[in-house]
Amino acid sequence: MTFHTALSGLHAAQADLNVTAHNIANANTTGFKRSRAEFGDLFPMTAYGIASNAIGSGVKLERVAQQFEQGSINQTNNALDLAIAGEGFFTVSDNGALAYTRAGAFTPNRDGFVENAMGQRLQVFPPVEGSPGQFNTAQLSDLRVQIGESSPRASTTITALTNLPASAAPPTTTPFDATDPTSYNFTRSLTVFDSLGASHNTNLFFVKDSTLNTWTVHTQVDGADVGTGTPVTYGPDGQMTSPANGQIALPLVPLSTGAADLNLTIDMARSTQFGDAFTLTSLSQDGFATGRLTDIEVTAEGIVQARYTNGQSTPLGQLAMANFPSPQNLRQLGDTTWAESFAAGQVQRGTAGSPEFGSIESGALEASNVDLTDQLVNMIIAQRYFQANAQMITTQDQITQTVINMR
Template sequence: MSFNIALTGLNAASADLSVTANNIANANTTGFKESRAQFADFFLSNAYGVSDTAVGGGVRVGKVSQQFTQGAISVTNNSLDLAVSGTGMFTLSKNGAISYSRAGQFGTDRDGYVVNGSGARLQAYPPVAGGASFDSANLSDIQLSTSDNPPSPTTLLKTGVNLPAEAKVPVTTPFASTDPTSYNNTTSVTVYDSLGTAHPANLFFVKSATPNEWTMHTQIDGNEIGTGQTVTFNADGSLATPANGQIALPSYTTTTGSNPVTMTLDLKNSTQYGNTFSVNSLTQDGYATGRLSGIEVTQEGVVQARFTNGQATPLGQIAMANFANPQGLQQLGDTSWGETFSSGPVIRGTANSSNFGLIQSGALEGSNVDITKQLVNMITSQRSFQANAQMISTTDQITQTIINIR
């Protein structure tokens, strides 16, 4: 009986050493979670239960459990390196098979899909029309767009200028953009047509003889758009007309073959104070064609393609997963896990929400293995193995003594 009991001790110590060896071997594996061998004693029993004089049947490995504690996060400055700070796992798909991982070393394949080292594709919620929200009911592969971002024509030009209240009527009439004595002030901005071609637009402000009244002229490519527009101010310097601050300009036909440029001028932030002309704001909503300049991932897991024209296109929001019992997950290798009955059904969500941690782009979560702790455990397991081996040796000596009795 002692032989069998000591043998179970040898097997248990050997299993513990194997678990420790695996932890140490993966100490530098991204997203790796250490394991722990859990032991349980057992008694031999019969139909009448365990005898009062039973000394036990030895030890067994009850379970090898995963420890899903947070690993240290290190910065890599690679935008597709992702680390989860807090709870949650990445969702991956390979040929339709779903798996989960904390390892965020991602790159792209030849088709532009975001994949890990084994070729599994990172899953995300696809953007709905307009990109303002995401379809959380469906999963899709994230694919980085390599095409150009299409241009958008200018439709709204916002300007907030201060016109000097003490300005004098120009000495030259009528207005001519080539004659600085025919206007008081000017400013310029670049606008775009439907083909993304840039056009210089100039705004000229001419003081009229009527108090608090100005005439504004708009030119694109040196061509005046319509006639001068009258702008008036109240006695306190605030804008009086146009009442809503907006002026609809006539369409301008370009020479590039684009659609006519049709703009609305928004002057509601303009004022008439003091004796100084100033441009406080001057913006327009058009932009040229843009080429992909980089990928950005927010803390909420929103993957955006950045373009050279300053635009950002959302490609999806990374799908996060959690489980009621993560220790029940099945290890699949490649630092990934699969759902089982013991783990419970997957709980999906998004990063930086109430049930999930945030995502750090340009960073990786390292292994949660504590080398010092593992080395101490290795020594403990070694001593346990030696003690059980000594027990077998002692039992053998006792048995030999009995055999030698004459």
């Protein structure tokens, strides 16, 4: 019996060495989780169970348990290198079959789909059409980077946050002439865009009227007057009283480029008339030109956005995170991926940064959680364990030989 007991010890030591060798071999594998060999003792069974004075008959390998503690996070400066700081897994699709991984080295393929080195596509919750900032968490879709250009948007509103001096005097020259600086008090310019993304230089002119607290705002687009000017008035408290809503609707500006006519409104609702200094805190408009893709940004909440040269960003989806009640029981697929199993429990889906999931670090990768020092020490222990069991077999052989040689 001693031979079989010691032989089970040899098998256990060999299994421990195999697990340790596997851990050491993957010490530099991104997202790898080390394993641990767990053993249990063996006792012979009788018809009535295990006798109280039974001698054990060896050891067996109970399971190889994965250890999912956090690995260190290393910066890479590649926006689509993703690391999870905390719990959870990335969800990937292998031709429709879902798998889960902590290895976040992703790149776009030739069609723009974001995938790992095995061709598994990263899964996201898609944006909800017509609801900016909202994502459909009940649906999974492949993350795809839009390689094309960002469409332009025609300007519709010019917002002027300004203070016109109450002490200003009317210009010395009348009527207003954009080419004559003595016919207006102040002017400022900005660029607006048409429906095709072409830019148009726009000038605003502020002319003090002879009537108290009254100004006229003139507008030019590409050097041509737009309308004849709009009067604006202020009350004794310096706040605008007319037009009542502070909105100056300009006549349509026809264009000869094939773009739709410009339909502009000047928003001066927050303008004031105080003191003796002209200030323009901001002058902005809501249009933009065509944009080219510049980079991809991933937030800590896993929101993936495409950024363009026109300053716009388009949400492409939110990373679909997954977790399990018992991750140690996930089925290993190799390539640092896992599949669902009954023992692991029902998959739990959610978003990064929520209580059940860690946050996302873009431009970083999670390293293997293998500690080489621990593994080398464990290798020595397993080696000694193997040698001791081998010595037990040698000792039993000597005893057996002695018994055989007795006369």
